[in-house]
Amino acid sequence: MAKIPIMLQLNGNWDNFGRFREFEVDGIVVDDDASYSLLISTIAHQLMIDTSEKIIEIKYIVNEHCPPMEIRNDMSVRVYMETKKENKNLGSYPLCITVRDFNMELSITNENTVAGSSGILKLLDMPISPVIEEYEIMIITDSTPSSIEVGQVYQDKETIATAMKHYSVMHKFQFRVKRSSARSYWLICVSENCTWHFKATSINDSAMFKVRNFDNQHTCSLMDNTSIQRKPTAMVVGSMVIPKYSDPKTIYTPKDIQLDMLSEHDVNLTYMQAWRAKEKALQFLRGYPVDSYNKLPSYLYILEKTYLGSVVRLKKTEDDCFLYVFVVICTSISGWEYCRPVVVVDGTFLKSSYRRIMLIASTMDAAGTILPLAYAVIDSENDALWK
Ligand SMILES: [Zn+2]
Numbered sequence: 001m002a003k004i005p006i007m008l009q010l011n012g013n014w015d016n017f018g019r020f021r022e023f024e025v026d027g028i029v030v031d032d033d034a035s036y037s038l039l040i041s042t043i044a045h046q047l048m049i050d051t052s053e054k055i056i057e058i059k060y061i062v063n064e065h066c067p068p069m070e071i072r073n074d075m076s077v078r079v080y081m082e083t084k085k086e087n088k089n090l091g092s093y094p095l096c097i098t099v100r101d102f103n104m105e106l107s108i109t110n111e112n113t114v115a116g117s118s119g120i121l122k123l124l125d126m127p128i129s130p131v132i133e134e135y136e137i138m139i140i141t142d143s144t145p146s147s148i149e150v151g152q153v154y155q156d157k158e159t160i161a162t163a164m165k166h167y168s169v170m171h172k173f174q175f176r177v178k179r180s181s182a183r184s185y186w187l188i189c190v191s192e193n194c195t196w197h198f199k200a201t202s203i204n205d206s207a208m209f210k211v212r213n214f215d216n217q218h219t220c221s222l223m224d225n226t227s228i229q230r231k232p233t234a235m236v237v238g239s240m241v242i243p244k245y246s247d248p249k250t251i252y253t254p255k256d257i258q259l260d261m262l263s264e265h266d267v268n269l270t271y272m273q274a275w276r277a278k279e280k281a282l283q284f285l286r287g288y289p290v291d292s293y294n295k296l297p298s299y300l301y302i303l304e305k306t307y308l309g310s311v312v313r314l315k316k317t318e319d320d321c322f323l324y325v326f327v328v329i330c331t332s333i334s335g336w337e338y339c340r341p342v343v344v345v346d347g348t349f350l351k352s353s354y355r356r357i358m359l360i361a362s363t364m365d366a367a368g369t370i371l372p373l374a375y376a377v378i379d380s381e382n383d384a385l386w387k
Pocket residue numbers: 173189190191194195196218219220221225
């Protein structure tokens with residue numbers, strides 16, 4: 001067994017002459033007897049690509065007269081390694097890596113199937129109304145069903161894809177997408193010689209997908225499977241822990257996620273995986289901070305229109321980015337008259353990706369109740385005047 005150093009070329013594009021252009025470089029070392037799944041996981045690890053959400057396409061150029069060769073299974077890895085062994089230096093036969101979204105893959109395959117002959121499928125699955133009525137009764141809309149069986153009908157491909165991701169996390173193995181198009185969804189185990197497979201296809205060209213074939217017995221040892229560590233995705237675990245974050249007062253740390261996943265589902269997560277799951281869950285709930293900042297101008301506009309007499313100021317930088325915001329609601333202004341003439345100002349830092357400081361001014365009324373007067377978000381606590 002020999003170690004083979006391989007140069008990776010990424011983020012480039014293919015020109016019309018079959019050349020890979022404008023790429024960045026990286027490198028990996030793999031054993032010459034590596035399997036396809038090991039090669040994929042080594043590349044994914046080095047380039048930090050989440051293979052449960054992205055598809056990695058590997059090509060290399062043999063010579064200028066031949067279109068690029070694609071590495072797509074164990075045999076093509078072996079062909080590559082034999083070629084590479086002849087010429088072991090780092091620069092020879094670099095692997096050109098293209099990463100695509102799973103969804104993008106869908107639309108591409110989709111186009112292909114539309115262009116190709118799709119008539120056969122239609123003939124096989126002629127719509128007959130009683131059958132459709134039957135489906136209506138038991139269409140699965142839940143992406144975490146208690147079991148997945150042949151014959152089940154899911155409302156769409158996304159639901160079944162999410163259900164299978166969930167299934168793989170719960171059963172502690174990893175699958176590979178063998179084929180995915182608008183009409184079919186075909187999965188196999190990452191272990192090359194395993195007979196585990198799953199196949200679902202659309203019904204009568206509708207959005208609904210029916211499970212046609214599902215052999216859930218692994219002939220591989222699941223041990224090799226887990227050593228590849230294509231981690232249970234943050235997406236799946238994240239979606240499972242969303243309810244924990246719906247109340248902002250609940251403290252639920254990545255450590256808690258680790259413990260609960262282990263005790264409830266017997267799934268072992270590293271701290272980083274749990275942390276990513278938490279970030280995903282929060283993102284599902286709150287969206288991206290940048291979108292929230294974008295909503296600020298319209299929010300302030302409505303605030304001013306609704307509470308007449310309020311004072312609202314938004315200051316932006318010259319290139320239209322958020323700088324400061326200052327808000328006093330009209331009720332605070334009218335309430336001030338009846339309060340003790342003491343203003344207390346305090347600040348706290350904001351923890352989102354944009355940091356900054358939030359200031360709040362408040363006072364106390366005759367009964368000793370706190371009345372908030374104004375709040376502001378600024379860059380830092382200082383004496384600079386706001387012009
Ligand atoms: Zn297997």
